[in-house]
Each structure stands twice: as structure tokens, then as C-alpha cells.
Amino acid sequence: MFANSFDSVRALWINNQSALISRPTLHTFHTVVSSSAGFTIGTSPWDESCKQRRKAAATALNKPAVQSYMPIIDLEATTSIRELLHDSQFGKKDVDPVGYFQRYALNTSLTLNYGFRITGNVEDKMLKEITAVERLVSNFRSTSNNWQDYIPMLRIWSWLKQDTGPQDARRRRDVYMHKLLSMLKEKIANGTDKPCITGNILKDPDTKLNDGLSNPFQIPFSST
Numbered sequence: 001m002f003a004n005s006f007d008s009v010r011a012l013w014i015n016n017q018s019a020l021i022s023r024p025t026l027h028t029f030h031t032v033v034s035s036s037a038g039f040t041i042g043t044s045p046w047d048e049s050c051k052q053r054r055k056a057a058a059t060a061l062n063k064p065a066v067q068s069y070m071p072i073i074d075l076e077a078t079t080s081i082r083e084l085l086h087d088s089q090f091g092k093k094d095v096d097p098v099g100y101f102q103r104y105a106l107n108t109s110l111t112l113n114y115g116f117r118i119t120g121n122v123e124d125k126m127l128k129e130i131t132a133v134e135r136l137v138s139n140f141r142s143t144s145n146n147w148q149d150y151i152p153m154l155r156i157w158s159w160l161k162q163d164t165g166p167q168d169a170r171r172r173r174d175v176y177m178h179k180l181l182s183m184l185k186e187k188i189a190n191g192t193d194k195p196c197i198t199g200n201i202l203k204d205p206d207t208k209l210n211d212g213l214s215n216p217f218q219i220p221f222s223s224t
Contacts, residue, residue, distance in 0.1 A: 022046035027155060028146040032166040033137055033173075060112075060197045072111045080104045083121065099123075102131045114184045115194035130176055136169040 003009045013020065022045050025031075044050040059065070080100045088095040099122035106127065107117040118127050139145055148154040187193035188202060 026141075026143070026146070026149040027152075028149055028166055029137075029141045033140045033170050056197070056201055060200075069108075069112060072108060076104045076107045076111075076117075079107075087122075099127075103127055106130060110180070111194075111196070113196055113198050114180050115187070115196035115199055116180065116183060126176065129172065133169055133172045133176070136165070137173060140166050140169060 001012075003012045025045055044053065080103060084095065084097060084100045085091075087093070103118065103122055103124075111117045118124050120127065143149075148157075181198070184193060184196070184199055185202065188199060193199050
């Protein structure tokens, strides 16, 4: 389907927006990779849980809320630039900047969602694990890299050759997702938590979300 004019785009995305609100369900990402941690807003088919997540997201991402996040963005940007200058000896040494950008994006997401940031440098073990797994997950989410999503027979072939890539990514992601949520719950119980999106949802009695829904974003981060 092609929308290559203003009128066709308006007809597709405006006039028929209610028909396009959902997301397609793919075997590799939805059935295998996300079978334990659930779906993010951007990958969830439209249902009541997705509706609740989007409602929570709309509150967390309105203009006043976004303006309140500026100190977080300033901190992460300053930290990354300072360490990049230090590690490159102020331009005298070649340094790969990708790791610094990854930590900037990840720490911003973690602070907003969990009130937690990785304090280590770009070689931090948790930073590397999350970025590596999220890169794998983004590949499994691709609509063009996984032919077994469209040809069911290939799912049998993947099973026969013992392709455990999606399962391994799921297990590795479950470890740090559980750790982050447990740390936040512990801080809430001790009264030491910092304001964050997931914490607000967990403490709001009107949301009535289970653990799968209490994290509307999971980690909205792309390591690529």
C-alpha cells in the first residue's frame, strides 16, 4: 500500500485512524521474545491493557512533564560529554563515541521509568548487557529479518536446528527487567524512591495494573 499524496495520507491516517490503532502480532517477537515480559506500547496490539498504558504514557509525556525532565537530560548529556572529552584526552586520542551515546539514552530512559541510573562508565557490565540484549530484541522485532513470522513451516525448521536466539534474548532481558522492577519496589517500600513513571503507576491505586502492565514502556531504548 502506498500513500504518495496529501489526500491519500489524510484518508489513510486521519479518516481511518481507528482502524490503524492496533499493531500486527508477529511470531518471533510477540510469541517468543515477549512471552514473559510483555509488550511495549509500540508493539502491543490494541486491547484494554494497551489503552491503560497509553493513558499512563500520555500523562507522563505531556508538555509540563517533559519540561520537568530537563535536569535529567542535562545531567546525562553533561556526564557523557565530560567523560568523552576525558577519555579522548581532549581530542588527542581516538575514541568510539557509540558507548557514550548508548549510556546517555539508556540512563535517561532508566531515570524516567525507574528513578535509577547506571553510575559506572561505558564499560559497566549492566550497561553492556542491556544494550546488547536490546539490540537483539530490536532485530527480532524487525518485519523483514524473520521469515518464520510469515512462513509457519520455517518455525519447525528453527526448532529442528535448535535456534535458541529469541529464547536466550528473552531470558537475558527478563533478568534485568526483574532486577530493575524489584529495586524500584524495594525503594518504594523503604520510602527512598525518586519520582518516576513506573513508580507513579505502582503507587496509584486507580491504575490497577499487574506487574506486566505496571511498566508501560519497559525500556524505550534502541542501542543501534
